[in-house]
Amino acid sequence: MANAAFTARCVAAGLLWMIIQSVQADDVKRYVVEGSRAAGLSACVEPTELMRRQHMTFIKHQRISTVHEGVRTGKYSLSGCVACHISYDAQQNARPINQPDQFCGACHAYAAVNLNCFDCHASVPNAGTPLTATAIAAHQKAGVTERIQSQTAAGEGH
């Protein structure tokens, strides 16, 4: 009898854990720009499971060929993360992606892993790198093109 109760408790705890997990997953998904490429796809440049665990390795390998060999077309680009996953406030200002409630920042806070990329790298899209045609289309759909173009013209870049 006690055994059955214990099992039931275990099952209940397991269910609760699964619900929390899916809520947290939804929470993270919320930060994907609506209408952006990231929101429209079922996975990033690799399957989600792989991206969750390996994105840092992908980025690290690609940075070597970019910095040392000038290859700028690889699919694991950090500016690609930013361009695809950035979200905007009511005034259409890009919100830095490493903020604790944004795509990168939220997950890193959850996993308790320090996020150093944006100590040096831009945490919002700016004039520095031309967006790809797909990214431009995605931003147009999300209604944020104007803002990005005005940043480019003013050369603010941040």
Next chain:
Amino acid sequence: MKDDHQAITDGIDQGRRYFLIAGATAAAVAPAVLLQTVTAASQATPVTSDVRWGLLIDTAKCMEGCTACIDACCHENGLDLQRPPGGEATSKWAGQQAVWMRKIKLQDNQTGRVTSLPMMCQHCEEPPCMDVCPTGASFKRADGIVMVDRHLCIGCRYCMMACPYKARSFIHQEMHGQLTRVPRGKGCVESCNLCVHRRDHGEDSTACVDACAAEGHHAIIFGDLKNPESRISQTLRELPSRQIREDLTLNTGVRYSGV
């Protein structure tokens, strides 16, 4: 000088060169199509030693008091986004702030002749900064651009001491609002990288060259030192030019005429 230029152009695959020239002719026929292909190819393939990027600065055309190249460089590379740390004295900040280009005034004490010139990383073939770097962060790309890989730089500043041209700067404070094309953060060393993002995206000049031309001075020429047909090579053939501190035999990629 002639010998140096010979050294620069040595080892060029002439067959490939003629192929490129033929390609350039085709470009006149279908410029848009070819430009796209070239750009895509230049982004996707590793840079090679078939080219060596360099600058030629004609000091006779460089105006004293003009800082157009420096301003353009600061804007292009986000150096104008630096802010002094709170409470820092202005005089101290002026010396600490990272800059990639400086204007230098040379005076011949005997004749009184004054020459004005921009000084930046000279993109040596044998860079002393690379020799002293303990981590391999200071490196030279195959196309001759001397750069810092900030992922590897530990901020020891050996390279700043080793550089005969005082070309390197250190970032002393935390940065915010960096440009995507020029990442920058506290604790790393950096210097002119010949607008490396422009190279990789297939553009054909640097910010300083464009700014100088826009001012109507045309004192700086950018180009491929290994291509005998490039404007920089042709001008180097005609104009007497020198390397600064040529006694160090570093074979610099930046040359000066009129000094």
